[in-house]
Amino acid sequence: MPNDRDTEAAPDDALLTAFSGYITQHLGLHFPRGQWAELVRAALALDSAGAGACMRRLMAAPPTRGQIEQLAGQLTVGETYFFREPAVFDALEHEVLPALIAARRAAGRTLRVWSAGCCTGEELYSVAILLQRLMPDLADWRISLLGTDVNPVFLRKAEQGRYRDWSFRAVPAWLRQRHFGPPQDGLRAIAPALRRGVRFDYLNLAADLFPGPEAGAPTMDLILCRNVLMYFEPASAARALQRLGRALAPDGWLAVGMAEAGHALLTPFEPVRFPAALLYRQRPDAPPPGAAPAAASVSCAVPAAVPMLAASAEPAPALALRARLSADRGLLDDASLCCAAAIATDKCDPALRYLRALILEEQGRSGEAIGALKDALYLDPDFVLAHFTLGSLCRRNGAAREAQRHFANALELLRGHAPDDVLAHSGGVRAGELADLMRAGAGAT
Ligand SMILES: C[S@@+](CC[C@H](N)C(=O)[O-])C[C@H]1O[C@@H](n2cnc3c(N)ncnc32)[C@H](O)[C@@H]1O
Numbered sequence: 001m002p003n004d005r006d007t008e009a010a011p012d013d014a015l016l017t018a019f020s021g022y023i024t025q026h027l028g029l030h031f032p033r034g035q036w037a038e039l040v041r042a043a044l045a046l047d048s049a050g051a052g053a054c055m056r057r058l059m060a061a062p063p064t065r066g067q068i069e070q071l072a073g074q075l076t077v078g079e080t081y082f083f084r085e086p087a088v089f090d091a092l093e094h095e096v097l098p099a100l101i102a103a104r105r106a107a108g109r110t111l112r113v114w115s116a117g118c119c120t121g122e123e124l125y126s127v128a129i130l131l132q133r134l135m136p137d138l139a140d141w142r143i144s145l146l147g148t149d150v151n152p153v154f155l156r157k158a159e160q161g162r163y164r165d166w167s168f169r170a171v172p173a174w175l176r177q178r179h180f181g182p183p184q185d186g187l188r189a190i191a192p193a194l195r196r197g198v199r200f201d202y203l204n205l206a207a208d209l210f211p212g213p214e215a216g217a218p219t220m221d222l223i224l225c226r227n228v229l230m231y232f233e234p235a236s237a238a239r240a241l242q243r244l245g246r247a248l249a250p251d252g253w254l255a256v257g258m259a260e261a262g263h264a265l266l267t268p269f270e271p272v273r274f275p276a277a278l279l280y281r282q283r284p285d286a287p288p289p290g291a292a293p294a295a296a297s298v299s300c301a302v303p304a305a306v307p308m309l310a311a312s313a314e315p316a317p318a319l320a321l322r323a324r325l326s327a328d329r330g331l332l333d334d335a336s337l338c339c340a341a342a343i344a345t346d347k348c349d350p351a352l353r354y355l356r357a358l359i360l361e362e363q364g365r366s367g368e369a370i371g372a373l374k375d376a377l378y379l380d381p382d383f384v385l386a387h388f389t390l391g392s393l394c395r396r397n398g399a400a401r402e403a404q405r406h407f408a409n410a411l412e413l414l415r416g417h418a419p420d421d422v423l424a425h426s427g428g429v430r431a432g433e434l435a436d437l438m439r440a441g442a443g444a445t
Helices: 013-027 033-046 051-059 065-075 086-105 122-134 152-160 173-179 234-247 306-311 316-328 332-345 350-362 366-379 384-396 400-414 431-439
Strands: 110-116 142-149 198-202 220-224 248-255 269-274 277-282
Touching (some): 013 033, 013 051, 033 051, 033 065, 086 122, 086 220, 086 269, 086 277, 122 198, 220 234, 316 332, 316 350, 350 366, 384 400
Parallel strands (some): 110 220, 220 248
Antiparallel strands (some): 248 277
């Protein structure tokens, strides 16, 4: 006899679109069409009545904390290990932390670190290890090491501080032996001294108050939010970044993941390049900590004049048209403003990010153009022209291997088109023409 779950129809596009939006709204996470199977799998795991029933039940009312935790348990990625991306920890150990420690030694001996999206704690304990190494007078300091996450299972493991060998895959054996106990049941416990000042707490980056001025607390000296916002929908990531900026001390530092560094969403921060890592500081003109957000910075770091244009309530297509006309006439500043206003009006249109990239490239700002193209691809991974243009820019900037990767992506996508197909957002370019161009090496121009 079939049960309800067997007979329930698979969720249709409308339901999945709504549920994906619900997940973005409440968890920040981005599940575009290509990842809807993940949503169905999660819903099936949560409700024996079936995926569609689960989605409808959840969306019927604002989620409870328990429901958020259940969803996070199904939908978050728990990949982490000690000293992940060692170049970031090299920069922290040799440049960032010594400078911060010197500054704070002269001002109250207090240091606050926040690992936002800490997962099972390896990232925060890695910082604790660095501090122990760098601060012989650690006992005289007030140190706060806060790890937060939305997944309670990860948080419990972080609190236990017991790790399998897999968590040590990037560190030398001596470090494991020095800072952890002997293995018991395959798990090594972090040394008690490294737990000093460490606290793990539940915090949903898409919904909850951030520690720091928002919560009536002091700012953070170092925030690590690594490999977290790459799973966020861009507008949610932009909002979280803006709030991270307000939680950060004026001379504080923000570390993001290697895959996230250089992204256009980070333009509210000032990038600082280290030998093999990119970290971020407050911009010198950043508003004071805790200040109310400037309207412009909500919209993915668009120029300050943009809210006025956006406030003119022109629809995005009209603004985009004005941007194109201005660009055609060589009025690049106007084009840039109109395009930014269009993006402020419609943050999820990949064509607008592509247009922004073309304008930035015309302005000679090719680093930012590359960021805008990555934004476009984040919004639409199948955007052939964005892959092609990104390949061209990378090759022009001497990044030959990255260029090859983007051209290969573009060619792969073109295989799914007939030669006469006009490519999306291309103003009339046909699939066959672009494939011929790439085969002839014209991407090198
Ligand atoms: C891939 S892990 C990154 C862990 C660590 N930061 C690192 O780089 O190794 C991503 C973490 O982000 C957390 N996360 C995802 N969405 C979140 C949200 N809305 N609020 C807080 N944490 C979130 C996940 O639970 C997961 O622990």
